[in-house]
Amino acid sequence: MATGRTHRPATRSRGIPEATVARLPLYLRALTALSERSVPTVSSEELAAAAGVNSAKLRKDFSYLGSYGTRGVGYDVEYLVYQISRELGLTQDWPVVIVGIGNLGAALANYGGFASRGFRVAALIDADPAMAGKPVAGIAVQHTDELEKIIHDNGVSIGVIATPAGAAQQVCDRLVSYGVTSILNFAPTVLSVPEGVDVRKVDLSIELQILAFHEQRKAGEEASSQDAAQPVAPPVRPAPAAGTEDGHDDSDRKGPDGDVPAVMPA
Amino acid sequence: MATGRTHRPATRSRGIPEATVARLPLYLRALTALSERSVPTVSSEELAAAAGVNSAKLRKDFSYLGSYGTRGVGYDVEYLVYQISRELGLTQDWPVVIVGIGNLGAALANYGGFASRGFRVAALIDADPAMAGKPVAGIAVQHTDELEKIIHDNGVSIGVIATPAGAAQQVCDRLVSYGVTSILNFAPTVLSVPEGVDVRKVDLSIELQILAFHEQRKAGEEASSQDAAQPVAPPVRPAPAAGTEDGHDDSDRKGPDGDVPAVMPA
DNA sequence: ATGTCTTTGTGAACGCGTGCACAAAGATGG
DNA sequence: CCATCTTTGTGCACGCGTTCACAAAGACAT
Structure with missing residues (x-):
């Protein structure tokens, strides 16, 4: 999720936290849906629910953009759509x-x-x-x-x-x-x-592997003992050190699941 | 990059931070590549470079899995591949x-x-x-x-x-x-x-929108003044809210709600 | 106007993640 | 066996992000 490369040098741009920027598109989508249904205003609570986040977080996120809400009422949908779009740079091509x-x-x-x-x-x-x-x-x-x-x-x-x-x-x-x-x-x-x-x-x-991790954990909690056979590699040894002779086996160079996919981005 | 829905209740699983879990697949890929080249061991520095992360972070990540390295030498590639695979649950189908x-x-x-x-x-x-x-x-x-x-x-x-x-x-x-x-x-x-x-x-x-945000910022720093016309929505009004009494009932809200909300509510 | 009610905006506390810097551990050479 | 060198593993400090909780602001009714 993040800018994989360069560590975060200029993470913070102009006062808007990176985490907030990452959520703006989410809010924008929810707001667009409301706009299409001609809903004039939304409370932070409602919008937060639609975007799947905490309402306090949403309010804080919006506070970085400015005070675009009206206390006691909520946020003007159309106006907010425009402000977020502009902030994200979506008003240009x-x-x-x-x-x-x-x-x-x-x-x-x-x-x-x-x-x-x-x-x-x-x-x-x-x-x-x-x-x-x-x-x-x-x-x-x-x-x-x-x-x-x-x-x-x-x-x-x-x-x-x-x-x-x-x-x-x-x-x-x-x-x-x-x-x-x-x-x-x-x-x-x-x-x-x-x-x-x-x-x-x-x-x-990577996304699937992360899911697998949690899935395994879930399964492991119910039945602590393993039930599935391990069709993959055996426990391998931790390398005892000593006379290092590299040596054996080199026939597996570009063989099996090479990262080079024949089909698509693997 | 997150479990969109449910907030993070059981974020921490068994001592392994979520952020670390998210990086394990990255390490695994780099290690697999090394394995295919029959490289026996790697230092945290080398592996970190290959995975695009900080070496200290990598060491700390591995420390959550256990002490699988050898001081003065580094990590055994094959062994680490197995350990990470097992931790991620990839040894099963x-x-x-x-x-x-x-x-x-x-x-x-x-x-x-x-x-x-x-x-x-x-x-x-x-x-x-x-x-x-x-x-x-x-x-x-x-x-x-x-x-x-x-x-x-x-x-x-x-x-x-x-x-x-x-x-x-x-x-x-x-x-x-x-x-x-x-x-x-x-x-x-x-x-x-x-x-x-x-x-x-x-x-x-969403990913593209985040990129657009940073791209806009980059462009904005060089030439602060706008150069591109705004082909999208105009500045819209911030919602007047009527502080004083407006002589007549202003119905300049959104147009008549004749809009077709045909879109799915989702 | 005045009071009440709703909802925003934010100060402050907390927890997680990151990175530094270093001691401990082991390899390596004499 | 001792000295030295390499690299891990981690204690610690710092900063970001999240959440709570509440005062301020405005809407609305009377």
Whole structure:
């Protein structure tokens, strides 16, 4: 959840805590839903429930933006939608390039949540020449060679990486060199970027592993004794040290579950 | 990055901080890569660099698992891989169902990172009868009606929701009623679940919005004055609230509530 | 106006997470 | 066996984020 790369140097931006910024989109979504139902005002309690957070937290979050509420009444929905949108920078147009048009890239291109929030897919890029020209989500896929021109012509500052892990760093470097300063990374790799470039990562596998941890804990509490066989590796030895001979087995180089997925971002 | 729903009641599990749990998969990936290169041991410094974190943090994280390192040497890669896998519950098989086989669902089904981490796609579910039987990622899509039987027969405890927002809560309720206790939600909605059920959410739009915020800030620091026109909503009024008496009844509130609230309440 | 009721905005306390800095532990070499 | 060097494991301090609890502010009724 966090800017994986660079530790938090300028975490705090202009008085608005990072944790609060991360929740603003959540509030915005809830407010938008209310707006569509023509609800004029909401209390912090109601809105908090809709957004799934604590009401005190919500009020404190809003207090960083200013005093936009009316005591005894609540918040004006339309006004708040505008204020949050402005704070998040959604009142302007953000051209975005998506690199790596596999299953995931295509899903992203088709994702409706982008356009409705001020994001515009400026181009779909893929390294495979066979993909070039092929329409995905109504946009013709372009080859990587076009990347620089596209970024310059459209003033793209946000890039989405949906390539396999092996290509991610290379793609990232190119994006950055062409002027992209914010990257959303779906490839399961740690990206290295220069100072000033923001990286956020979404890793499907990691999310599942975290769930598995809690799931195991839940199961373990009920029945402390193991019930499931352990089909994976055996207990392995803790390495007693002594004469170190590396030696055996090296046939497993790129073999099994290599991080390089044949299909998609693994 | 958090269990959207239920506040954090049992955040701390068994002495292992949630923040540490969230990083374990990261370490595991880095260690797996080292393992494939037959590297026998790593220092906290090296591993930390590979995982993109601080070495002190990494050592402290590992200290929650136990003393698995050797001073003056480092950590045994294979052993650590096993220990972390076991801690995360990856030494056992986790059958998973994916509900909603659209672009995103298909991408998830094809995602290689699952199988390599102990997760097995037990079934692909879609509400569209036309999808039934259609093979995706080598697995035939099944209709929602089969959900209960599939979950029971396979002992599924983890479900992935990749449906449109409108259907998410309903799908969630069904999964939970059939015994699923961990949910990975890709739909842009706040899910309500009973106590004891874990929910993690991945929201593509939110990630982009957070990036936009920082991007705007970066741009704003260089040129404080705005350069882009505001194509979205105008400044709107902050809600007058009538301090004094307004001569006539001002009905300049929202337009008539003729708006169609056709959208799902969710 | 005045009183009551609702809801915001925030001061303050608390807990978690992070990072520093160092002592302890073990390897390694003589 | 002793000296030295490397690297872990952790005590401690600090800062961020969360939550409580309440005074202030305004709406509303009388």
